[in-house]
Amino acid sequence: MARRSGSFSTITEPFRSFWHRFSYGLLIAAAFGLLVLGKADIVLVERTRTAIVDATAPILDVLSRPAATVSDLLQQARELRDLRDENARLREENARLMQWQQAARLLEAENRSLRALTGYIPDPAASYVTGRVIGDSGGPFVRSVLVNVGSRDGVEKGQAAMTGQGLAGRIAEVGYQHARALLITDLNSRIPVIVENTRDRAILAGDNTVRPKLLYLDSNAKVSPGDRIVTSGHAGALPPGLPVGIVISVSDHEVRVKPFVEWHKIEYLRLVDFSLPAAARSEPTRQEASQSPGRR
Incomplete structure (x- = not known):
């Protein structure tokens, strides 16, 4: 099918050809121009940079949320793993403490019996x-x-x-x-x-x-x-x-x-x-x- 004359692609064809040929040089020239402009008018460059950052900040915020969400999920997974380990350790420690508590109760009962036999008088509080x-x-x-x-x-x-x-x-x-x-x-x-x-x-x-x-x-x-x-x-x-x-x-x-x-x-x-x-x-x-x- 023949390309219609006056179509959009026909009109932009010369510009695309020009850009492919001279894009590298144009980018260098643009960078040099921005460098000269930054030295000539610092206030203008600072305002422009601030405006660009303000405009792109919402976009960056939206793009960063998935990454932050994934990071939070990973952190929660690590905390859950640590909590499980801590829970197991506390259970073992609690079992040992229960054993010591039982031993302490037996010793306390034995001490009460011995004190009753010997007429033990406790030391006054210091x-x-x-x-x-x-x-x-x-x-x-x-x-x-x-x-x-x-x-x-x-x-x-x-x-x-x-x-x-x-x-x-x-x-x-x-x-x-x-x-x-x-x-x-x-x-x-x-x-x-x-x-x-x-x-x-x-x-x-x-x-x-x-x-x-x-x-x-x-x-x-x-x-x-x-x-x-x-x-x-x-x-x-x-x-x-x-x-x-x-x-x-x-x-x-x-x-x-x-x-x-x-x-x-x-x-x-x-x-x-x-x-x-x-x-x-x-x-x-x-x-x-x-x-x-x-x-x-």
Whole structure:
């Protein structure tokens, strides 16, 4: 069928031929022209770019929604998978906790029976006051710190000075607005302690180093590095079970303990009143400590 004269394709044929022949050069010229125009009139180019972005933003928003929807679906699938894993883990943990709860109930019933047989009197509830460390002796012969609470706050001599890690020392001096805590590393500090897993008694003695030692430990005691040391409660100086430190070295001559307290980070001390008898609030003397059997 012959092409009708004056049709649209006949009219545009020269323009299409021209574009195919010179399109590359025209694009380069257009790019160069836009570059020159951008240098000549920055404001005009900025306005034009803003108008183009405003015009194409709705289109980009519509085109991006399917991608965002797919991304959300993938994220939900990942979260569902993680929730299933978490649910399985929580079920296992809940089963273990139920077993521990049953064991705790049995132990509680056993403790009630034993307390009834022995006439056990529970320890009174402890009270405490927190003080900020305002002074550190830091000398070669004394290991003590000053805190900004005193007798006006209910602080008394002999109370335990503790941090979040464990026992730091005991209150040795009390003023109206301050108190001095003698640290367990001080040369004059003597704390009755016990090896937690073997129940061997000893005296934790400071010697002005950061690693106090155990004295008067029984000759048959089996102490190993890593054993936890806690207060024994003997002599009524401190209640039993307060964390003190761990054994760090054992030799024929001495056993050294690394306290739980990080001395260089002490900013606050909790002064705890365990309602102990006033007669028990003095530090055990060397003569008292020497009465304990042992070889060290």
